[in-house]
Amino acid sequence: MTEPVTMMAATTRLDYVFTAGVAQSKNLHGLEEGKFIGQRCPKCKKVYTLSRGSCPVDGLPTDEIVELPNTGTVTTYCVVNVPFAGQSIEIPYICAQILLDGANLSFMGLIQEIPIDQIRMGLRVEAVWVEPDELGPTMASVKYFRPSGEPDAEFDSYKEYL
């Protein structure tokens, strides 16, 4: 007697087309040119990075385009030491929330060129872009962030953006 089959694993795949929409297209085209694009809310004046085109607080379109610099501050971070399917970065690596100068929303970015035990909140960083011919409409255009060499930012300057 052989054991009855009670379960089988079948792997599947799914390809999809991603439609970015008006606001995200502006951000993605910025990345294609090696630039961070922000969008300012007409009411609260907050600048959203990687904006979806509206201010979530005021519900208004963020039509004003703001070009943001290459530099920012690590507001908080973790060190990832867990392998998972589809992972493209060698572990352990530093995953940080980065607040670009002049922006009011942080986003997640990879930090390199610093020993893992030296990463800290308030560290000043700058973006390292891929070679010009490799730039594309994706966050993959940013290779990583690295220490800029400036003194650390004061906690009060970024405490609202953890």
Added chain:
Amino acid sequence: MSERCAVIGIGQTVAKSKREDVSIAGLVREAAVMALEDAGLSFADIDAVVVGKAPDMFEGVMMPELYLAAALGAVGKPMFRVHTAGSVGGSTAIVAAHLVASGIHQRVLTVAFEKQSDSDAMWALSVPQPFSSPLLAGAGGYFAPIIRAYMHRSGAPRDTGMKVAVKDRLHALKNPYAHLHLPDISLKMVEDSIMLWDPLHYLEACPSSDGAAAMIIGSEKAAAQATSDTGRPPAWIHGMAMRSEPTMFAGRDQVNPQAGRDCAADLYRQAGISDPRADFDMAEVYVPFSWYEPMWLENLGFCAEGDGWKLTEAGATSMIEGGDIPWNCSGGVLSSNPIGASGMLRFLETALQVRGMAGEHQVADARRALGQAYGGGSQFFAMWVVAADKP
């Protein structure tokens, strides 16, 4: 609330890493049948069914409630599906209770589940998208930086999280339905486990479980009938609240989210709670990563902001240490995490406690309890208060 309503039946599967003997349909039916038996009912007595689970992408079964209708006795009856990420089990119970509180139905079956062995949640939470970097590494990678921000703001010592990890696993040893039973658990064992998402050790994170939870919510009349049929008391619902907030906005406080504070304020107003630490006999709160205990102690108003870790350190939340406000006596999400069911398990455990049916992890004379679930990037909150006495 208009009509009084109560939990009159409870069912849950033993949480495990792999239930290879059942499909999703078999899993949910097991919990549903248990709940019906507890209430002295059969599927024919049920007026409507409300189903919840975490994102469909986890198992890759889209709109599974449709396929589950037959297994849950819902053919020809109203069926609802609720979606609020990890908090969904709580929100699902609330939607079911609203259908009774509104006077529409007498008896509603509510079920929540996750079959993580059929899925890859880590992958589903880390799908590459053009507008973000592929760094997330699952929920731990999302929450660890927020935990670091909490540690920085509150000045908590580094071992508070490890203490929660031990406490909830010690509680789980008293719960036969819990997934993790680690009799040798100790601070050293947690500290020696691999640092997955610094500052979170492996043993400070929830497991990946298969499991389902079910409850029957009944009207006052249905509750009286169930008690006379079975001799078991109901758990009366004294308040229910849900709140959400956008995942991203300038100045958002993810450590102590406004949606959670607003949700608790609404709930406490409904249930007449003025001092949660004194007014509740116990609480079941969604703590998937150890540090969320002190964070939610503050968010739920059990202490002042910045003081949550002091309650944990003092043993206030520990059954074992005789704390005055035991949290997660079932072992909590840290001991069992069938994601979609995890929120409902919190709600269900509060009902078990006030009915006096929690077995070895029963809090002596528990009369009033708080259930809380949160989900997504801390943007969904669901809470309820149940009590032994009628509202």
